Amino acid sequence: MITVYGVPGWGSTLSEAMLTLAEIPYRFVNVDGFDQPGTQQEMLKKLNPLGQVPTLQLDDGSIMTESAAVALMILDQRPDLAPPVGTPERQQFWRLLVWLVANVYPTFTYADYPERWASNAAEQLQENCKAYRKSLYLWLESQLKAAPYAFGESLTLLDIYICVMRSWGPRHAWFKEHTPKFSAIADAVCRVPALQEVLRNNDILT
Incomplete structure (x- = not known):
């Protein structure tokens, strides 16, 4: 196991x-x-x-x-947890999955431990990372076209990322106001029965 x-x-x-x-x-x-x-x-x-x-x-x-x-x-x-091979959705799935990991994820590393990277300007680095992260989420919002999940009716692993990352900064209220499609996808994932226990154990469910 x-x-x-x-x-x-x-x-x-x-x-x-x-x-x-x-x-x-x-x-x-x-x-x-x-x-x-x-x-x-x-x-x-x-x-x-x-x-x-x-x-x-x-x-x-x-x-x-x-x-x-x-x-x-x-x-x-x-x-089956990604769009079918050979479809345009499959290409966008890979693009957005890698984009989240390469662009958004590092902002947490730097903002959570700013003193490691800029001991003389830790607060400024933290604030800059948080502001940049918001701009990234706004761009992602512009790429989300489908419902209830990122690629329509089928739940994919990208939707898991969206659901989990909504629980991190800048938190639910900001996402609901500024990225309603992102927030709606996260809500849909939170309603999946098979995920209830693991999301609850990780403080994802509100």
């Missing part, structure tokens, strides 16, 4: 929710405190020298990291 090392509500939530949707069994190990020196950090770094969550230990003992790589692994088993 896959082991997911993570913290409730953190980036590991993406892996948990995607695995749950794909009906792939896993067990969760809470490594809260991994971002500070101590036993949790030491344990995690033995598996993943970067000390990041999510870190997945697969059935064969190998390590998988990076949420986009986890999504690719899941799609090998559940190709």
Whole structure:
């Protein structure tokens, strides 16, 4: 069985929710405190020298990291969780999935720990990252055309990202006001019965 090392509500939530949707069994190990020196950090770094969550230990003992790589692994088993191969939607699915990971995700790394990157201007870096993140979400809103999910009637792994990331900054109220399509997709995912428990365990459900 896959082991997911993570913290409730953190980036590991993406892996948990995607695995749950794909009906792939896993067990969760809470490594809260991994971002500070101590036993949790030491344990995690033995598996993943970067000390990041999510870190997945697969059935064969190998390590998988990076949420986009986890999504690719899941799609090998559940190709139905992305638009069909050969369709324009499939191309946009890959584009937006990679875009979220490459552009939005790093703003949390820098804004959550600004002192690591700009000790003399930590507050300014944090504020700039938060403002930039909002501009990215506004662009994404302009790309969302379908309902109830990002590509219409079929739930995909991109919708999982949207649902989970809405629970992070700038939080629900901002998304509802400024990105209503993004917020509506997240609401639709939150209503999926199979995801109720994992979303509740990660403080996603409101």
